[in-house]
Amino acid sequence: MTLCSICGKEKAVIKIPYEGKYLCKKCFKKYFVEKAEKTLKKANVFSNSSGKLFVVATSGGKDSLNALYVMKTLSKKYGFDVEALLINEGISGYREFTIKALIKVANRLNVPYRIVDVKKHFGFTIDEAAKLFFEGKIEWKPCTVCGVIRRYLLNKVSREMGASYLVTGHNLDDDLQTAVMNLIRGDFQALIRGGVVVKAEHPKLVPRVRPLHYIYEKESLIHSIITELETPYVECSYAPYSLRWNIRELLNKLEAVESGFKYRLMVKIDDLRERFSKYKVQKFTECRLCGEPSAKEICKACEIKLRIMKVLENA
Numbered sequence: 001m002t003l004c005s006i007c008g009k010e011k012a013v014i015k016i017p018y019e020g021k022y023l024c025k026k027c028f029k030k031y032f033v034e035k036a037e038k039t040l041k042k043a044n045v046f047s048n049s050s051g052k053l054f055v056v057a058t059s060g061g062k063d064s065l066n067a068l069y070v071m072k073t074l075s076k077k078y079g080f081d082v083e084a085l086l087i088n089e090g091i092s093g094y095r096e097f098t099i100k101a102l103i104k105v106a107n108r109l110n111v112p113y114r115i116v117d118v119k120k121h122f123g124f125t126i127d128e129a130a131k132l133f134f135e136g137k138i139e140w141k142p143c144t145v146c147g148v149i150r151r152y153l154l155n156k157v158s159r160e161m162g163a164s165y166l167v168t169g170h171n172l173d174d175d176l177q178t179a180v181m182n183l184i185r186g187d188f189q190a191l192i193r194g195g196v197v198v199k200a201e202h203p204k205l206v207p208r209v210r211p212l213h214y215i216y217e218k219e220s221l222i223h224s225i226i227t228e229l230e231t232p233y234v235e236c237s238y239a240p241y242s243l244r245w246n247i248r249e250l251l252n253k254l255e256a257v258e259s260g261f262k263y264r265l266m267v268k269i270d271d272l273r274e275r276f277s278k279y280k281v282q283k284f285t286e287c288r289l290c291g292e293p294s295a296k297e298i299c300k301a302c303e304i305k306l307r308i309m310k311v312l313e314n315a
């Protein structure tokens with residue numbers, strides 16, 4: 001039996017790969033919140049946070065529920081408010097379970113929550129968009145459509161809720177996969193926009209923060225279990241159709257060979273971001289159709305919506 005490196009009394013339940021520490025349940029719980037707090041503090045998120053609203057984008061999965069738990073815990077110390085926001089994409093066999101998980105945890109933590117339907121806003125569900133992709137009627141993969149629409153609604157609705165920050169549950173694995181994907185695509189601008197805080201580059205954009213940016217997916221999973229943030233182990237059925245899926249496998253293989261690899265690479269990429277942030281090209285305007293911030297005359301969400309509605313009308 002390995003004993004906890006911090007208290008030296010309890011049985012260790014997890015190894016922190018980049019610190020070479022073994023932690024027991026109790027010490028890990030404390031470590032988890034402190035790690036997130038340190039991450040946000042370093043990024044200056046708490047310097048003026050008293051009385052402000054942090055809206056946590058909760059999918060109902062382990063990471064976003066952990067983010068909700070962490071923010072609620074820290075809200076007492078720093079005096080800010082926390083609310084949860086869930087986008088219901090209409091993905092059957094997945095979303096109905098995670099909605100239940102969110103409601104249960106939000107009630108337990110005493111956090112108000114809001115659920116927004118994609119179908120109501122856009123006229124179609126992600127299931128319907130996926131069907132069109134598999135039939136060859138649209139060129140966007142389900143994850144592309146879902147990503148664009150989720151980002152769009154999270155920003156719009158959290159802004160309407162009065163959020164100073166939009167908190168997401170992206171863990172180290174998520175953010176590293178995204179960074180590697182952006183490198184592969186040669187999308188330098190997207191690469192330098194990542195990190196712990198994504199600043200608002202337009203008055204209608206809500207700044208985004210990621211408290212779990214330096215927390216491994218495995219740590220996030222264990223934390224959700226020991227804090228009893230019950231969430232079903234359902235993976236979105238469209239995930240294997242993404243490039244992300246393959247990058248994830250690759251990074252996990254590298255981590256297995258070299259413990260702490262993912263953490264060290266993340267730190268290096270963040271350092272790169274800092275140094276190259278001055279090369280950020282700001283080119284946000286407002287979409288001619290919906291008025292939301294957009295890089296082009298018509299935003300991606302409206303572009304997708306128009307195409308899908310046209311295909312559905314002609315069907």
Ligand SMILES: [Zn+2]
Nearest residue numbers: 004007024027
């Ligand atoms: Zn301990």
Ligand SMILES: [Zn+2]
Nearest residue numbers: 287290299302
């Ligand atoms: Zn638009």
